[in-house]
Amino acid sequence: MYSRLESQSWDWLNSEGVSRDVGQVTRSADLRYEHQGWEITVDMPDGPITEATVDHLIANFHDLHNRLYTYNLPQAKVELVNLRVSASGALPRHEMSTLSSANGRQPEPESHRPALFSRSVGYVDTPVYRRDTLLAGSELVGPAIVEQRDTTTLLAPGFGARVDSYGNLVITGME
Known part of the structure; x- marks a missing residue:
């Protein structure tokens, strides 16, 4: 799933004039405890998703939940709600064009x-x-x-x- 989202993100960045050397696509996932009504977005590392990657993601979720809410539930089931990618990049400096001068002429209403x-x-x-x-x-x-x-x-x-x-x-x- 991430490879498709990342590919779409790079296509979009390229269409906006952002090259790979100045662009960045990062992964994250929205997780929550089972039956919880809100999610926490946790960073997801690049590369293939393995059992070790999932274990690391869940450990980061517990840690972030504890930092945000002063408790965590390490024995509770964790649900994956959304996969996300974020695309960003620097564009070359855009030179703003200026308008021609009215030279004192007043505009005519249409x-x-x-x-x-x-x-x-x-x-x-x-x-x-x-x-x-x-x-x-x-x-x-x-x-x-x-x-x-x-x-x-x-x-x-x-x-x-x-x-x-x-x-x-x-x-x-x-x-």
């Missing part, structure tokens, strides 16, 4: 739509901007809506937003 900010004011005709069209230095004054594929940002009246050189929307209260 559309307008009514938005409710408070019951006392009612619906307000609100400009809608596409996030991917905003350039560095673009400034918006609320009310505004900024849409992108995975999120919508609502800029309430009394707030402003400025796009920094990395594309972050920096929202501040306006006086």
Whole structure:
């Protein structure tokens, strides 16, 4: 079972650009005493799983249980609940790209739509901007809506937003 999980982990790491010399796949197992309602994750050594490996795993479980809960039950049956692998690795430093500058040009809304900010004011005709069209230095004054594929940002009246050189929307209260 571990060999399949490890192979899938290395395939995933390789697809993310992590080579074996900077990647790591570690094994663990979730164990508990019979009829216990919680598990403890215990490190599992690499290599083939032998009777000695299982004995070592169970001994480590008893030791860890004692350290966590101040007791253990060496004569009790131990159940294996889950096998786990954890994959990690270092990626080369990623250089963040910066956005082109708006050079003082204000963005044009893609559309307008009514938005409710408070019951006392009612619906307000609100400009809608596409996030991917905003350039560095673009400034918006609320009310505004900024849409992108995975999120919508609502800029309430009394707030402003400025796009920094990395594309972050920096929202501040306006006086």
